[in-house]
Amino acid sequence: MAEGGGAVEEKITMMHGGGGVFMNMLIRGHILPRFDAGGPEPEIPAEHMPDSAVIDGIAFTTDSYTVKPLFFPGGDIGRLSISGTVNDLTVVGAEPLAVSCGLIVEEGLPIRTLDRILESMAEAASEAGVRIATGDLKVVEKGKLDELIINTSGIGVRSSLLDANLESAGRSLESRWLTPLNIKPGDKIIVSGTIGDHAVAVMTAREEMGIRARVESDAAPLNGLMREALKVGGVVAAKDPTRGGLAALLNEWAEVSGVGIMVDEERVPVSEQVRSACDILGIDPMDLANEGKLVLAVAPHMAEEVLQSLRNHPLGKRAEIIGEATKEYEGVVVRTGIGGLRYLPMPAGDPVPRIC
Amino acid sequence: MAEGGGAVEEKITMMHGGGGVFMNMLIRGHILPRFDAGGPEPEIPAEHMPDSAVIDGIAFTTDSYTVKPLFFPGGDIGRLSISGTVNDLTVVGAEPLAVSCGLIVEEGLPIRTLDRILESMAEAASEAGVRIATGDLKVVEKGKLDELIINTSGIGVRSSLLDANLESAGRSLESRWLTPLNIKPGDKIIVSGTIGDHAVAVMTAREEMGIRARVESDAAPLNGLMREALKVGGVVAAKDPTRGGLAALLNEWAEVSGVGIMVDEERVPVSEQVRSACDILGIDPMDLANEGKLVLAVAPHMAEEVLQSLRNHPLGKRAEIIGEATKEYEGVVVRTGIGGLRYLPMPAGDPVPRIC
Numbered sequence: 001m002a003e004g005g006g007a008v009e010e011k012i013t014m015m016h017g018g019g020g021v022f023m024n025m026l027i028r029g030h031i032l033p034r035f036d037a038g039g040p041e042p043e044i045p046a047e048h049m050p051d052s053a054v055i056d057g058i059a060f061t062t063d064s065y066t067v068k069p070l071f072f073p074g075g076d077i078g079r080l081s082i083s084g085t086v087n088d089l090t091v092v093g094a095e096p097l098a099v100s101c102g103l104i105v106e107e108g109l110p111i112r113t114l115d116r117i118l119e120s121m122a123e124a125a126s127e128a129g130v131r132i133a134t135g136d137l138k139v140v141e142k143g144k145l146d147e148l149i150i151n152t153s154g155i156g157v158r159s160s161l162l163d164a165n166l167e168s169a170g171r172s173l174e175s176r177w178l179t180p181l182n183i184k185p186g187d188k189i190i191v192s193g194t195i196g197d198h199a200v201a202v203m204t205a206r207e208e209m210g211i212r213a214r215v216e217s218d219a220a221p222l223n224g225l226m227r228e229a230l231k232v233g234g235v236v237a238a239k240d241p242t243r244g245g246l247a248a249l250l251n252e253w254a255e256v257s258g259v260g261i262m263v264d265e266e267r268v269p270v271s272e273q274v275r276s277a278c279d280i281l282g283i284d285p286m287d288l289a290n291e292g293k294l295v296l297a298v299a300p301h302m303a304e305e306v307l308q309s310l311r312n313h314p315l316g317k318r319a320e321i322i323g324e325a326t327k328e329y330e331g332v333v334v335r336t337g338i339g340g341l342r343y344l345p346m347p348a349g350d351p352v353p354r355i356c
Numbered sequence: 357m358a359e360g361g362g363a364v365e366e367k368i369t370m371m372h373g374g375g376g377v378f379m380n381m382l383i384r385g386h387i388l389p390r391f392d393a394g395g396p397e398p399e400i401p402a403e404h405m406p407d408s409a410v411i412d413g414i415a416f417t418t419d420s421y422t423v424k425p426l427f428f429p430g431g432d433i434g435r436l437s438i439s440g441t442v443n444d445l446t447v448v449g450a451e452p453l454a455v456s457c458g459l460i461v462e463e464g465l466p467i468r469t470l471d472r473i474l475e476s477m478a479e480a481a482s483e484a485g486v487r488i489a490t491g492d493l494k495v496v497e498k499g500k501l502d503e504l505i506i507n508t509s510g511i512g513v514r515s516s517l518l519d520a521n522l523e524s525a526g527r528s529l530e531s532r533w534l535t536p537l538n539i540k541p542g543d544k545i546i547v548s549g550t551i552g553d554h555a556v557a558v559m560t561a562r563e564e565m566g567i568r569a570r571v572e573s574d575a576a577p578l579n580g581l582m583r584e585a586l587k588v589g590g591v592v593a594a595k596d597p598t599r600g601g602l603a604a605l606l607n608e609w610a611e612v613s614g615v616g617i618m619v620d621e622e623r624v625p626v627s628e629q630v631r632s633a634c635d636i637l638g639i640d641p642m643d644l645a646n647e648g649k650l651v652l653a654v655a656p657h658m659a660e661e662v663l664q665s666l667r668n669h670p671l672g673k674r675a676e677i678i679g680e681a682t683k684e685y686e687g688v689v690v691r692t693g694i695g696g697l698r699y700l701p702m703p704a705g706d707p708v709p710r711i712c
Binding site for chain 1: 365366367368369370371372373374379382383386387390391393394395396398402408409411412414416417418419420421422453454456457458459460461462463464465466467468470471474475477478481482485486487488489490491492493494495496497500501502505507509511513709710
């Protein structure tokens with residue numbers, strides 16, 4: 001940007017928070033270059049923007065939750081905040097140890113509302129077997145905040161199942177953590193269930209959206225589900241498709257691994273309710289955020305067994321192998337129902353702002 | 357609170373965020389009881405609300421920064437956010453390892469403003485020798501947030517100086533971390549420099565306050581200063597007097613330790629500028645927030661030497677022994693300049709909202 005004169009000043013837009021191209025540009029252009037110094041070297045390169053950093057063997061992550069409204073079918077900001085942070089630790093191959101609770105509250109919020117949300121955080125933490133160990137409370141004047149923001153950060157330690165899991169891949173890997181760097185052509189891509197549920201649930205809770213699907217958010221801590229997959233073995237990369245959905249996740253994997261990804265659209269599980277909501281709104285379910293789904297890249301010979309292990313867990317009943325890594329294409333390619341091929345681009349941002 | 361009927365609904369007030377009586381009631385009444393379960397037991401009891409939790413040997417803390425305005429004499433929200441979290445790790449006896457950066461940005465914030473703040477975070481992290489290892493970015497619609505909130509969480513490991521330091525106390529201690537549980541009658545209370553600078557600097561930056569003191573915020577990472585004290589030894593408790601100031605800190609220490617604290621008012625370092633700003637506004641400097649000061653409880657035979665070590669460090673030049681723990685009184689008692697005694701109560705909240 002040119003200084004002074006008649007230059008147009010660049011400003012933050014909603015798209016910068018959308019988990020897609022604009023957010024990545026801001027993070028890669030303005031944030032990471034300034035922070036890349038000092039202290040011990042991270043075990044997963046920061047430029048790949050892993051869901052958790054690993055420093056001296058400790059997995060460490062942070063997420064702020066600005067979801068609107070605070071309550072939606074299947075969950076609330078409390079459940080979301082614990083699940084999201086537990087999942088960020090889970091997907092690098094860590095077992096969550098503790099999370100923090102940073103509450104930023106608008107003056108005037110009923111204490112009863114806060115109580116419900118705290119209760120929900122406690123329940124989700126108990127599901128995940130993780131302690132809410134430290135916290136902070138700030139209050140902002142009425143009109144200067146939209147009810148409540150929660151930041152949860154988390155720490156975790158290397159899962160005791162990870163070494164054996166990686167060994168089962170049967171080949172040498174780039175990283176001893178779960179990262180897309182490990183993906184090679186032939187690896188199968190598995191999603192643990194239907195996509196888009198969280199985004200549609202939040203949209204229905206916003207009265208202005210005009211859709212009334214009966215869909216519940218999938219918000220859930222996934223460390224238990226992940227343990228089942230790791231016990232089987234052969235998992236080389238994992239991630240939960242939050243902002244920007246499966247489209248952002250797969251594009252990130254293709255970019256980091258340098259390997260193309262082919263997805264069979266008909267095999268991607270989408271509930272009928274989500275499908276019709278997407279049709280009405282003209283949105284691709286691949287772009288929608290999830291808060292209780294795992295995407296795994298698995299060595300081909302282990303994929304069927306990992307799939308079965310997911311399906312045997314209550315949170316993975318509708319798991320599917322949806323595609324594979326391939327050297328035939330660059331980026332992400334979708335085979336459509338009628339047999340055609342289309343590129344699936346990195347979304348500019350999430351179609352639904354403040355989804356998490 | 358009675359349910360339904362004509363009951364008055366309890367709501368969050370600005371005082372709940374003020375670091376005093378109201379905040380403690382909310383945390384002890386609504387938050388801690390719900391979170392006290394699951395995962396490994398913390399090494400410092402949660403009910404004492406330590407600045408950092410210690411879980412499986414890892415110190416872990418979180419703080420959100422809502423300071424207004426974003427820039428003030430001597431610092432900005434970026435410097436503050438790194439310093440505050442580094443200091444929370446430091447005061448339990450940990451050496452900071454990494455911090456996170458959770459940015460919550462209002463739509464429309466100039467990217468140039470964000471750049472200045474990120475630069476400032478990087479500088480403070482470099483001063484502290486700590487890596488900004490992980491982050492998150494959320495954007496909220498214009499009018500739904502006041503420019504920018506930053507959450508920084510931090511992880512640390514036990515300082516290599518801590519064991520020898522505790523041994524130098526020359527007595528058995530309740531905790532192997534720095535906590536007020538360790539305080540015994542006779543321990544000297546040391547403050548590392550002038551108090552109230554941060555609060556007055558922020559107040560002068562708010563045009564509506566009508567005071568024009570030339571005071572700079574003390575916001576600084578204190579792990580280097582703390583190292584000097586720990587090298588000497590005999591430090592049994594430490595804390596930085598943020599929201600609620602020295603008054604809240606000392607009352608918390610008296611409550612947790614069950615030992616009274618006597619402070620000699622004339623020995624508490626206060627700059628002339630802060631003193632006169634306080635006179636104009638009718639505020640006690642003891643209630644004002646600091647972001648670059650340490651308060652230490654030190655075994656009596658080590659206190660003079662610790663004092664000298666602080667004074668030899670650029671951040672501790674105006675350190676003073678301001679009082680001592682005593683069994684003669686309960687709570688916190690101040691000996692005034694004219695020789696009288698007054699109780700110093702736990703403040704209801706910070707006199708300056710959104711100070712950090």
